[in-house]
Amino acid sequence: MTAPTAVRSWRTPPGTRWWTPVVRLRQPMSWLLVPLIVVGVIATAVANGPALAYSPVVTAAAIASQLLLAAVLLTVLRLVDPLGRPWMLVAAGVVWGGGICIALSATLNPQVDLLAAKLGVDPAITLSAPLIEELLKMLGVLALIGVGRRWLRHPIDGFVLGASVGIGLLAVENVTYGIQAAIDAEAAGVSTVEAVGQTLVVRSLLSIGSHGLYAAIIGYGLAALILAVGQGRVGRGVVVFAACFLGIGAAHLLWDVDWGLAQGPHLIPPALIAAALIAVSAVLLRRAARELRSGG
Amino acid sequence: MAVTPAGSGDPRRRSSKAVGARLERPGAALALVFVVLLLAVIGVPALGNALVVDPRVTVLPEGGKSFSPTRDGAGVTYRVPGGWFFRESEFSGERQLFHSPEETALLDVRFVDAGRTAAETLLREAGSELDGVVLHDVTSERSDGADSATVVRADVQGAAFGVVQFDGSPVALVVRGSGTAAQSSAAQSPAALVDSLLAGAEPAR
Secondary structure (H helix, E strand, O other), X not given: OOOOOOOOOOOOXXXXXXXXXXXXXXXXXXXXXXHHHHHHHXXXXXXXXXXXXXXXXXXXXXXXXXXXXXXXXXXXXXXXXXXXXXXXXXXXXXXXXXXXXXXXHHHHHHHHHHHHHHOOOOOOOOOHHHHXXXXXXXXXXXXXXXXXXXXXXXXXXXXXXXXXXXXXXXHHHHHHHHHHHHHHHHHHOOOHHHHHHHHHHHHHHHHOOOXXXXXXXXXXXXXXXXXXXXXXXXXXXXXXXXXXXXXXXXXHHXXXXXXXXXXXXXXXXXXXXXXXXXXXXXXXXXXXXXXXXXXX | OOOOOOOOOOHHXXXXXXXXXXXXXXXXXXXXXXXXXXXXXXXXXXXXXXXXOXXXXXXXXXXXXXXXXXXXXXXXXXXXXXXXOOEEEEEEOOEEEEEOOOOOOEEEEEEEXXXXXXXXXHHHHHHHHHOOOOHHHOXXXXXXXXXXXXXXXXXXXXXXXXXXXXXXXXXXXXXXXXXXXXXOOHHHOHHHHHHHHHHOOXXXX
């Protein structure tokens, strides 16, 4: 079988089952990825069960809004994807982000924060999210590349897979933030509708340039590294990967500074970060499209 | 970067058939890398926490955790009695917040400048939360060079406040307990818990 050409489609290749891009008995990565996805979904559901049951109306509104957001973002991703790939790979990425990433980061982030405190890191600096969440999302991209290696043709493949992971994470995370806003609002005796609405709208708008693009750009770096290793150009791959990971780590670190998102003017710094990431992503996509056109 | 199948090297040197066959083979090496990285992401923070001991925290072989402030080299050692497992959920400055998993009990422990008496320190530090409580309402006790004071505020769902300070130490330990412990009983009420915590405090050695 030859490597697939640029079809710009998310359809399952003809003659194959819909699940085979991810579930293949002979592929060791499938045996790792699939159980982890299942465990992640169950763990996230169980861990957030009490919060989800807090208010069915708030939960339904939060889930509906984030399904809509995810659908919009995936549609945009589909439109800008210059190569195309089976939809199952993208779906697995979304579920990885919304499942195991959420579940493990909830456990590991406090560990990193505690360790950082012990080592004397300023409590105002949150290292956990940039490290743990970005690493977990990157592992999702690595697993997706592992099960679908024939779909790794250009670093932009890592970008698309990373974006799918990030979209899953941000959607589930926004749901939890929305519910928490309702709980906090009730405890404080303020309007639940206003608190939930503001949280979901602000986080949804800003998330366009956050988790999705964080994971996309790191995914780009990871794919570039794997391709470069295959071409014997390890140094170049390491440089590209390091630039992507450290750049995104810095962006995530800045994002997590307590800007006070409830106040309008304080939205400017994260909005600037989001705009910068969108610009970087546009450059990567445009460059990829140009290379794909010239490369045949 | 040119479009090329993963791991194919220079595509001009390989036939597309060979490349395709290689890409269809199971990627055991990548799976191994994935496993190692996943274990590292999970294990390194836990291992780090196990190896790095906070300068203020000493894990005792029995009786849970203790910690002592290092400010001016003076202070107290604080010991959580056995039967409770406390997870540090907030860790900054000289304030530590504990809660036990699967329970709603919450302990807020911090070190403050000691006042003339534990009762005075308690009223000063509990501040607005104890608005209306006067010195007369505070239960004070002196023993073995330690001065402790406790008070329960009934209208905050049994939240209990306690202070212990040692003679000659510029630092006092303030404990706020609230919520309900598992298998809630009088012995595990916030007030009883704060009492037992204060009883477990001893001068730093």
